[in-house]
Amino acid sequence: MKQLVINGNKELKGEIKISGAKNSIVALIPAAILSDDKVSLYNVPNISDTKALLDILDLLNCEYKYDNEALEINTKKIKNKVIEEELSKKLRASYYFMGALLAKFKQVEIYFPGGCNIGSRPIDFHIKGFEKLGAEVTIDGNKYTFKAKKLKGANIYLDFASVGATINIMLAAVKAEGKTTISNAAKEPEIVNVATLLNSMGAKISGAGTSEIKIEGVNHLSAGVIDVIPDRIEAGTYIIAGALVGNKLRISGIIEEHVEALLSKLKEMGVKLECTGDSIVISKSKRYKPINIKTLVFPGFVTDLGQPVSVLLTQADGMSIFEETIFENRMGHVKYLQKMGANIRVNDRTAIIIGPAHLKGKEVVATDLRAGAAMVLAGLVAKGTTTINNIEHILRGYENIVEKLQNVGADIKIVEVE
Ligand code: UD1
Numbered sequence: 001m002k003q004l005v006i007n008g009n010k011e012l013k014g015e016i017k018i019s020g021a022k023n024s025i026v027a028l029i030p031a032a033i034l035s036d037d038k039v040s041l042y043n044v045p046n047i048s049d050t051k052a053l054l055d056i057l058d059l060l061n062c063e064y065k066y067d068n069e070a071l072e073i074n075t076k077k078i079k080n081k082v083i084e085e086e087l088s089k090k091l092r093a094s095y096y097f098m099g100a101l102l103a104k105f106k107q108v109e110i111y112f113p114g115g116c117n118i119g120s121r122p123i124d125f126h127i128k129g130f131e132k133l134g135a136e137v138t139i140d141g142n143k144y145t146f147k148a149k150k151l152k153g154a155n156i157y158l159d160f161a162s163v164g165a166t167i168n169i170m171l172a173a174v175k176a177e178g179k180t181t182i183s184n185a186a187k188e189p190e191i192v193n194v195a196t197l198l199n200s201m202g203a204k205i206s207g208a209g210t211s212e213i214k215i216e217g218v219n220h221l222s223a224g225v226i227d228v229i230p231d232r233i234e235a236g237t238y239i240i241a242g243a244l245v246g247n248k249l250r251i252s253g254i255i256e257e258h259v260e261a262l263l264s265k266l267k268e269m270g271v272k273l274e275c276t277g278d279s280i281v282i283s284k285s286k287r288y289k290p291i292n293i294k295t296l297v298f299p300g301f302v303t304d305l306g307q308p309v310s311v312l313l314t315q316a317d318g319m320s321i322f323e324e325t326i327f328e329n330r331m332g333h334v335k336y337l338q339k340m341g342a343n344i345r346v347n348d349r350t351a352i353i354i355g356p357a358h359l360k361g362k363e364v365v366a367t368d369l370r371a372g373a374a375m376v377l378a379g380l381v382a383k384g385t386t387t388i389n390n391i392e393h394i395l396r397g398y399e400n401i402v403e404k405l406q407n408v409g410a411d412i413k414i415v416e417v418e
Pocket of ligand 1: 023026092093119120121122123124125126127160161162163164165186188303304326327328
């Protein structure tokens with residue numbers, strides 16, 4: 001078993017370069033299998049979620065070469081196979097093979113996806129979308145079978161602007177006959193990244209990044225190429241680290257508009273930020289104003305940064321409120337922040353945080369990916385040693401987190417325990 005051990009309260013100085021976005025690459029790999037040729041992906045993050053999807057490509061007999069952040073996928077020998085539970089449950093995004101295999105082979109057999117336990121996370125919008133496109137769905141326990149004689153474009157309205165459903169329906173519709181419109185589509189940058197790859201392969205998608213996406217089906221998709229966008233959640237996590245313990249900490253390789261909501265809330269607190277092109281330089285201030293944060297769909301404050309930012313709110317002078325509106329269970333980190341000395345009260349999906357708290361290092365648990373990121377941030381600012389368990393959650397989404405933090409002066413390491 002691996003643990004992360006942090007000796008906290010060390011100043012962070014230097015530069016952290018942001019990797020490719022987890023939530024993009026996990027959709028770009030399934031999107032690539034729609035090609036009948038080679039697809040090249042650059043800036044691919046080396047995280048365990050990427051590896052889990054490459055295992056699915058292995059199962060499907062799909063060839064690929066992954067070297068130094070470049071991934072080349074060649075679909076010539078791909079075969080349709082049942083994606084067993086052992087593979088599907090490794091991550092949430094295995095469900096993108098539903099849309100991709102349905103479009104490619106008109107049949108998919110796959111098990112319910114895994115991912116962070118942050119709420120019930122149903123996939124009913126995905127299923128309704130596939131049905132509208134002409135697929136028949138059979139559910140047997142955790143096993144989902146989708147079959148279609150042919151897929152036909154349709155008008156699909158999403159009850160909620162779901163990222164997963166928007167991408168999955170887009171994947172299923174690119175080769176459907178005729179026009180598909182997704183209304184109330186999600187607008188997250190990762191959706192634009194996927195649509196850009198598909199269009200480079202010959203798809204006809206317009207409106208990605210707005211709430212109405214139009215897809216004109218095509219018969220064939222050929223070679224494609226894409227740069228994975230920078231990970232805005234990883235960037236946000238390190239920006240928050242800068243506000244906690246930074247001394248001119250530079251976060252580079254970002255797209256500023258993707259982290260706009262976070263920056264605007266940090267400025268409201270009084271965080272010193274210097275934005276220059278694709279970099280942001282952050283230094284810790286002595287005092288922060290308390291603020292209220294409510295998570296929303298893009299371009300609102302992203303739900304994945306709610307837990308990390310709540311660590312910063314423990315350092316503000318007075319009462320802050322953090323309200324989570326997307327998932328039911330984003331408060332797994334609170335119990336451990338309390339153990340470290342934070343003054344937090346949770347009422348359903350709202351946390352009332354009273355600062356400033358002098359956090360002390362303790363043994364804690366990463367209950368999910370972003371709760372784990374929150375524990376790392378708490379460990380960086382706390383006095384003494386923080387030991388984090390269940391770190392496989394963190395390694396799913398943060399490339400080289402230990403090396404990146406060590407390089408800027410953090411005392412952090414992974415230890416192997418019985
Ligand atoms: C994706 C991201 C996740 C991020 C989230 C919101 C990936 C792999 N994960 O998750 O990091 O926090 O977007 O930005 O990209 N819902 C339904 N039925 C459905 C689908 C969704 O009720 O069929 C609900 C969910 O339970 C949730 C809300 O819609 O309450 C939003 O979920 P969604 O945007 O789909 O999140 P994910 O794609 O799972």
